Amino acid sequence: xxxxxxxxxxxxxxxxxxxxxxxEGGTVGEILDxxxxxxxxxxxxxxxxxxxxxxxxxxxxxxxxxxxxxxLETPARDGDVVSILPALAxxxxxxx
Amino acid sequence: xxxxxxxxxPLRRFTDNLARVEVEARDVAEALNxxxxxxxxxxxxxxxxxxxxxxxxxxxxxxxxxxxLAGPNTPVRDGDEIAVVPALAxxxxxxxSAAPARExxxxxxxxxxxxxxxxxxxxxxxxxxQRKLLNSSVLVVGAGGLGAPAILYLAAAGVxxxxxxxxxxxxxxxxxxxxxxxxxxxxxxKVESARETVRRINPDVEVVxxxxxxxxxxxxxxxxxxxxxxxxxxxxxxxxxxNDACVFLKKPLVDASVFKFDAQVTVFLPGKGCxxxxxxxxxxxxxxxxxxxxxxxxxxxxxxxxxxxxxxIKLILGLGEPLAGRLLLIDTLAMDFRTVKLRRNPNxxxxxxxxxxxxxxxxxxxxxxPVLAQS
Numbered sequence: 001x002x003x004x005x006x007x008x009x010x011x012x013x014x015x016x017x018x019x020x021x022x023x024e025g026g027t028v029g030e031i032l033d034x035x036x037x038x039x040x041x042x043x044x045x046x047x048x049x050x051x052x053x054x055x056x057x058x059x060x061x062x063x064x065x066x067x068x069x070x071x072l073e074t075p076a077r078d079g080d081v082v083s084i085l086p087a088l089a090x091x092x093x094x095x096x
Numbered sequence: 097x098x099x100x101x102x103x104x105x106p107l108r109r110f111t112d113n114l115a116r117v118e119v120e121a122r123d124v125a126e127a128l129n130x131x132x133x134x135x136x137x138x139x140x141x142x143x144x145x146x147x148x149x150x151x152x153x154x155x156x157x158x159x160x161x162x163x164x165l166a167g168p169n170t171p172v173r174d175g176d177e178i179a180v181v182p183a184l185a186x187x188x189x190x191x192x193s194a195a196p197a198r199e200x201x202x203x204x205x206x207x208x209x210x211x212x213x214x215x216x217x218x219x220x221x222x223x224x225x226q227r228k229l230l231n232s233s234v235l236v237v238g239a240g241g242l243g244a245p246a247i248l249y250l251a252a253a254g255v256x257x258x259x260x261x262x263x264x265x266x267x268x269x270x271x272x273x274x275x276x277x278x279x280x281x282x283x284x285x286k287v288e289s290a291r292e293t294v295r296r297i298n299p300d301v302e303v304v305x306x307x308x309x310x311x312x313x314x315x316x317x318x319x320x321x322x323x324x325x326x327x328x329x330x331x332x333x334x335x336x337x338x339n340d341a342c343v344f345l346k347k348p349l350v351d352a353s354v355f356k357f358d359a360q361v362t363v364f365l366p367g368k369g370c371x372x373x374x375x376x377x378x379x380x381x382x383x384x385x386x387x388x389x390x391x392x393x394x395x396x397x398x399x400x401x402x403x404x405x406x407x408x409i410k411l412i413l414g415l416g417e418p419l420a421g422r423l424l425l426i427d428t429l430a431m432d433f434r435t436v437k438l439r440r441n442p443n444x445x446x447x448x449x450x451x452x453x454x455x456x457x458x459x460x461x462x463x464x465x466p467v468l469a470q471s
Contacts, residue, residue, distance in 0.1 A: 009356045010390075019430075055377035063436040083436065085425070087375040088353035088360060089332050090241075090392060 003031060003076045006083045015039045023082075028061060029072030031082060046084065056087040099127060099172045104181035110137035124155060125168035127178055141182070154181045154222055161216065163223035164204050182219070204230075208300065212254055225413045226254060230300065232412045233257040235322035237310060237338055239286040240264075241397030242328030242352055242404060244276035249405035250326075251294040251301045255412070258294065259322055261306040262286040273394030310334055312456040315341040324408050327351045328401065332378035333459035339364070339371035340456055343447045348418075350407045352400045357393045359400045359426040362438060363407050363419045369440035370447045374423065378463045396428050 005021045012019060016039065025031035036043035046057050051072070053059055059066050060083040066074045076082065098118045103111050111117060117134070121127035128149070132139035144150055155162045156179040162170045172178060204212070204223065208230075215221045215229075234255050236243045239262040250258055266277045266289050274286075281289035287305035294303045306318055310329075319325060319341050327338050327349060335353070342349040346366040353360050364370050403424070410416050422435040445452045 009358050019427075054379075056375050056379040056383075058374065060436050063434075065437065065439070068439060083425070083434075085360070085423070085436075087332070087379055088355045088358075089335060089378075090330050090354045090390075 002078060003080045003082055005031065005035065006081060008084055008086055010086055010088070011042075011045060011084060014042050014045060026075060027070075027072065028059060028066050028074045028076055028082060031076060032072070058085040059083070060085060098174065099176045099178055101127060101131060102177060102179040102181075104179070106182050107138065107141055107180060110141060111135050121172055123166075123168070123172060124157060124162055124170045124178060127172060128155070128168070128180070131180075142180070150182075151222075151224060152182055152219060154219055155179070156181070160209075161223045163227075164209055208254075211298070211300075215253070220415055221413060225415075228412055229254045229409065230256045232324070233259065233322045234324050234326060234408055234412075235259040235261065235319055236326045236328060237261050237334065238328035238330060239274070239276060239290045240270070240328055240330060241273045241354065241392060241394070242401040243326070244274040244290070245398045245401035246326055246328060246405040246408070247290055247294065247303075248276055248297065249402055250408060251298045251303075253405075253409055254298065254300055255409070256300065257302045257304060257322075259304040259306060259318065260287045260290050261308065261310050261318065262290075263307060263309040273392065273397045275398065310337060312337060312459065315456060316345060319347060320345055322347065324411055325349045326404050326408055328404070332463045335371060336378065336462060337456065337459045340446050340453065342366075343370050344455070348411055350404045350411070350419075352404050354392055354396050354400055356390055357396060357427065357429045359396055359424075359428075361400055361403050361407075361419060361424040361426070362422065363411070365418065365420045367440075367447070368420060369438055370444065372446050373441035373444045373448075374438055376441075376444070381464045393428060396426070399428070400426065 002022045002024050005023050007015050007019055007021065015021060023031045023034050025034050032043050032046060046054060048054050061069060061074050061076060062081055098120055101117045101119055103115055103117060108115060117131060119127050119130040121130055128142055132142060142149060142153055149168060157165060157170050157172060158177055162168065212226045216223055216226050232255050234250055236247050236258060239247065239260050247258060247260060264286050266281045266284055266286055268282055270277060271279060276293045277286065277289045285307045287307045291303040291305055294301050308314065315337055325338060325342050325347050327335065329335055329338060339349065348366065349364040351362055351364060351371060407419050411418055421438050423438050425434045425436065440447065442449045
């Protein structure tokens, strides 16, 4: 089952500069594993050493934060969209 | 003395489809009362249970809104025309919230009536809404990429008092996006440059400059005097500081951040979640580059600052649905706008059920980086 993974600009360099990827996997966790096989190191940017989602990263399945679903166990279906949302600082001053 | 009353289309089903009715009256209240006696169905359309004119009904005497005259006591003379025009279906004004007394008594000058006519002609805003804007205050944190366009629109809209916090001076590299500043302002404090531009756009608006860095020592003092806060800061310590201060002071916060061609925008309303519910902790220092390091598509900041100003004005007017409980994600290269759900985290250390942080902390330490080091 292929889902669409949307990668924010800030992380695109870790996945070969791509913004949208098609990845197979039955759960969000499996999708991240698959992604990491293809682009080693990606998972480390998203999960901490205990395998928890980093606190400045949100992962959404469609329009819902997976923390409020079944976290990495959240099942994904064909056509679902997984979005990775990191905290951004920029208000585009240079420092306020 | 007969005056002619023009009946707006939606009300004509109560007046036997008459568009004009002549009544004898000395003032507007008497005219509308006479009208309601003659057409009883009209009374509940025009007046609420307390006998007050409903807010979604606009009344004009010779094309001037009565709120700019003497309200229902506006005298009318032979040959005058009164127009009664209700808001169209789908308008946001529901007539339920009474405006504070000071808004009712504040009269607009003839110049203001013209300046804000495109607002006031809309029943959703009208004279009452415009007075609310003129009586409102907004604090803009950062006169940079987001703050610059936001301040311009807030000022043009007639927000009466705009506080601007920024310790920086205008730099040549700012001008690609920070459209409130001009080439001849290079080297001047941004707050002064912003104040000067606003003065040229709208002399009704008072800009209160804070030529300082927002800090745990001054944030509560500064923010407490404003109705709404617009966050255009460009670093994590300030973002968490503004968030926590707004939670403590119960101020609505219109938040946004940009990165290259992308942006995130949302509104945090008191008691309904905060920035820490969304991002409990900042990324490790250096993990996320800032605008100076990564670059930013200048026009994105204009788009996002204008969205923030839109949300601020909606909040002040009580119009529509705020962008709360939702995070708007903008990808300008795809020109894709999506929203995802945001929820309050009951375990949030600041706004949760059992908060563990109840006063401002050291945000540089929290984020592991001094504010100034990010410039």
